[in-house]
Amino acid sequence: xxxxxVPVIILVEPQLGENIGMCARAMLNCGLDRLRLVRPRDxxxxxxxxxxxxxADAVLERVEVFATLDEALADCHHVLATTARARSLAxxxxxxxxxxxxxxxxxxxxxGVAVLFGAEASGLDTSSVARxxxxxxxxxxxxxxxxxxxxxxxxxxxxxxxxxxxxxxxxEEGLPATRGELRPFLERLVSALEARGFFLxxxxxxxxxxxxxxxxxxxAPTERExxxxxxxxxxxxxxxxxxxxxAASGHEAAS
Amino acid sequence: xxxxxVPVIILVEPQLGENIGMCARAMLNCGLDRLRLVRPRDxxxxxxxxxxxxxADAVLERVEVFATLDEALADCHHVLATTARARSLAxxxxxxxxxxxxxxxxxxxxxGVAVLFGAEASGLDTSSVARxxxxxxxxxxxxxxxxxxxxxxxxxxxxxxxxxxxxxxxxEEGLPATRGELRPFLERLVSALEARGFFLxxxxxxxxxxxxxxxxxxxAPTERExxxxxxxxxxxxxxxxxxxxxAASGHEAAS
Numbered sequence: 405x406x407x408x409x410v411p412v413i414i415l416v417e418p419q420l421g422e423n424i425g426m427c428a429r430a431m432l433n434c435g436l437d438r439l440r441l442v443r444p445r446d447x448x449x450x451x452x453x454x455x456x457x458x459x460a461d462a463v464l465e466r467v468e469v470f471a472t473l474d475e476a477l478a479d480c481h482h483v484l485a486t487t488a489r490a491r492s493l494a495x496x497x498x499x500x501x502x503x504x505x506x507x508x509x510x511x512x513x514x515x516g517v518a519v520l521f522g523a524e525a526s527g528l529d530t531s532s533v534a535r536x537x538x539x540x541x542x543x544x545x546x547x548x549x550x551x552x553x554x555x556x557x558x559x560x561x562x563x564x565x566x567x568x569x570x571x572x573x574x575x576e577e578g579l580p581a582t583r584g585e586l587r588p589f590l591e592r593l594v595s596a597l598e599a600r601g602f603f604l605x606x607x608x609x610x611x612x613x614x615x616x617x618x619x620x621x622x623x624a625p626t627e628r629e630x631x632x633x634x635x636x637x638x639x640x641x642x643x644x645x646x647x648x649x650x651a652a653s654g655h656e657a658a659s
Numbered sequence: 660x661x662x663x664x665v666p667v668i669i670l671v672e673p674q675l676g677e678n679i680g681m682c683a684r685a686m687l688n689c690g691l692d693r694l695r696l697v698r699p700r701d702x703x704x705x706x707x708x709x710x711x712x713x714x715a716d717a718v719l720e721r722v723e724v725f726a727t728l729d730e731a732l733a734d735c736h737h738v739l740a741t742t743a744r745a746r747s748l749a750x751x752x753x754x755x756x757x758x759x760x761x762x763x764x765x766x767x768x769x770x771g772v773a774v775l776f777g778a779e780a781s782g783l784d785t786s787s788v789a790r791x792x793x794x795x796x797x798x799x800x801x802x803x804x805x806x807x808x809x810x811x812x813x814x815x816x817x818x819x820x821x822x823x824x825x826x827x828x829x830x831e832e833g834l835p836a837t838r839g840e841l842r843p844f845l846e847r848l849v850s851a852l853e854a855r856g857f858f859l860x861x862x863x864x865x866x867x868x869x870x871x872x873x874x875x876x877x878x879a880p881t882e883r884e885x886x887x888x889x890x891x892x893x894x895x896x897x898x899x900x901x902x903x904x905x906a907a908s909g910h911e912a913a914s
Contacts, residue, residue, distance in 0.1 A: 430810065435800040460803065501821075543820070545690040548715065555685065555813055562814055565798070566756075 411507050411517040411564065412438045413557060414476050416532050419445045419524050421452030426554035427521075428453065428463035434561030435568070440468045440476045440518075473520075473532055478584030481515035482507075482624060485536035486556055487528045488549065492611060493618040495539050503540040504563035512574035516582070519560060524553050531610065534617035535583070537624050580624035589634055590620060596641055666762050666772040666819065667693040668812060669731050671787050674700045674779050676707030681809035682776075683708065683718035689816030690823070695723045695731045695773075728775075728787055733839030736770035737762075737879065740791035741811055742783045743804060747866060748873040750794050758795040759818035767829035771837065774815060779808050786865065789872035790838070792879050835879035844889055845875060851896055 413431055418424050418441060428439060441448060448469045457464055470476035477483055484503055485495075498506070510517050520536065522528035533539070542551060542559055551559065594613060603609040625633060668686055673679050673696060683694060696703060703724045712719055725731035732738055739758055740750075753761070765772045775791065777783035788794070797806060797814055806814065849868060858864040880888060 429807075432803040433799040433806055433810070458805070458807070543824070544688045545820070548687040550713070551688055552684075552713070555688070555810070558810055558813065559817055562817070565800070569798070 409511045409514075409516070410436050410438060410568075411511060411519050412440055412480065413560075414440045414442060414473070414518050414520050415444070415553070416442045416473055416520055416528060417445065417523045418521075418553065421446055421450035422456045423524060423553045424450065425453035425456030425458075425460075425464070427557045428457045428460040428467075430554050430558035431561055432460040432463050433558065434565040436561050436564065437463050437466065439463050439466070440470060442470050442473050442476050444469065445523075473535060474583065474587055477518055477535060478582065478587070479516050480518040480583050481580050482510050482517045483520065483536050483583065483621065484518070484538050484540050485520040485528055485533050486540040486542070486560060487522060487533055488541065489527065489533075493530065493533055493615060495533065495536055495618055495622055497539045497541050500540055500542050500560055500563045501567075503538060504560065504567040506538070507564060508567040508570075509574060513579070514574075515579050521553060521556055530614045531617070534614035535621050536618075537622050578626050581627045581630040583621075585627065586620065586625070586630060589630060589637070590617060592634075593637060596637065664766045664769075664771070665691050665693060665823075666766060666774050667695055667735065668815075669695045669697060669728070669773050669775050670699070670808070671697045671728055671775055671783060672700065672778045673776075673808065676701055676705035677711045678779060678808045679705065680708035680711030680713075680715075680719070682812045683712045683715040683722075685809050685813035686816055687715040687718050688813065689820040691816050691819065692718050692721065694718050694721070695725060697725050697728050697731050699724065700778075728790060729838065729842055732773055732790060733837065733842070734771050735773040735838050736835050737765050737772045738775065738791050738838065738876065739773070739793050739795050740775040740783055740788050741795040741797070741815060742777060742788055743796065744782065744788075748785065748788055748870060750788065750791055750873055750877055752794045752796050755795055755797050755815055755818045756822075758793060759815065759822040761793070762819060763822040764829060768834070769829075770834050776808060776811055785869045786872070789869040790876050791873075792877050833881050836882045836885040838876075840882065841875065841880070841885060844885060844892070845872060847889075848892060851892065 413427070413436060415424065415427060418427075421444075424441065424444065431437065431439060444450065446452075448467065449464075453464055454461070468476070484507065507517050507519070519540070520528060520532060522532065540560065542549075542556065544551060594616070597603065603612060620633075668682070668691060670679065670682060673682075676699075679696065679699065686692065686694060699705065701707075703722065704719075708719055709716070723731075739762065762772050762774070774795070775783060775787060777787065795815065797804075797811065799806060849871070852858065858867060875888075
């Protein structure tokens with residue numbers, strides 16, 4: 405297992421420092437030490453986190469803080485979200501065991517992998533879930549399913565550790581584009597749609613945008629495919645010409 | 660899984676009510692609802708437990724409290740202890756996954772099964788470990804192995820749930836004697852040894868007694884075997900006779 409990278413655990417808008425500390429401890433129990441925070445409610449550093457981390461200082465000292473989830477994901481090739489609710493999005497759901505195996509294969513193939521955990525009370529919002537290729541489901545008691553934040557992190561870490569110790573074969577597929585590479589395309593797409601009156605009402609826009617995001621994030625295009633998508637978009641945005649030259653040059657720019 | 664009994668979780672001398680509540684929550688997350696406490700430091704009921712149980716009230720309301728571990732174990736056929744340290748005892752150690760499968764098989768065969776968890780800081784003492792047939796090891800990061808109480812309970816419960824959902828075939832072996840049935844034999848054995856000057860110093864006695872306890876608890880004798888052990892002990896304690904009649908009648912009483 406040594407030498408292989410480990411997944412990044414990302415807490416999105418965590419509230420209590422105590423819980424961040426307990427997450428750090430649970431992570432290190434399982435051999436995970438890369439923790440990112442997106443907009444922690446009480447700022448960072450937070451003394452309450454140190455109090456509950458029980459000497460998992462190595463994790464807390466390396467915490468990276470981001471203002472947006474997209475920035476936290478910029479260098480990641482694959483993203484999973486832990487949530488019981490798929491919301492309105494068609495993201496495939498996997499058990500923690502299956503997801504953990506996939507993470508180990510992705511990491512072994514050289515990809516950067518992030519696993520998202522939502523805030524204590526509210527979980528992940530639709531926009532965050534839309535960043536994920538897969539959702540991770542914890543098969544707890546259906547009559548009493550709710551895990552607290554650190555317990556969710558512990559169970560994911562426990563499954564990850566089991567999978568890592570079993571030394572899965574590396575993922576043979578090529579790396580997808582990082583989220584940082586994908587983002588300009590999505591921004592360009594949304595701007596273009598906006599300029600063309602695609603979003604009918606401001607109320608529906610976040611949901612529509614989340615569905616679009618989810619669609620492309622789930623697909624996890626390679627760099628080459630992403631270039632093709634950019635080329636397609638360029639072509640589509642061009643004024644139609646009768647000789648078809650625009651579409652052809654658009655595709656060439658992408659490949 | 661419904662209809663099958665579940666293992667009893669026993670917390671030995673737990674300190675903080677908050678941790679008891681978090682254990683109850685973790686148990687119910689995994690479908691476990693039988694909790695016993697041995698000498699809880701702050702008494703019982705404890706309002707601090709309710710505060711952290713997050714509506715796992717069904718577990719807290721059914722909590723049973725005992726003055727000694729032996730009383731808590733009296734109706735149990737099989738006992739596991741969760742501890743990283745086997746102490747000086749030769750108790751077999753299993754992973755949580757393997758232990759959980761065994762628990763499911765035992766329960767499915769009609770046996771009462773207890774799983775012991777020690778106090779927050781100190782864990783289980785040698786005398787408690789000596790009650791166990793097997794030890795349960797959590798394969799955490801060797802450089803940062805220490806789990807808190809509720810996390811240990813959660814990981815055991817998680818593995819138990821996985822094993823229970825996989826519906827293991829029931830244990831075909833006969834039931835061992837309950838711990839309540841075994842105890843008079845052990846008390847009689849220790850008294851007899853004491854009367855014969857077996858325990859050389861008061862300092863060494865607890866360790867020696869623990870080794871003896873561990874030996875017989877690990878063996879998990881059936882009721883018939885236990886009767887035979889009692890008969891053997893009777894015979895051994897009798898004055899030696901030249902015609903051998905004492906040994907013969909002792910064995911008959913046992914079978």
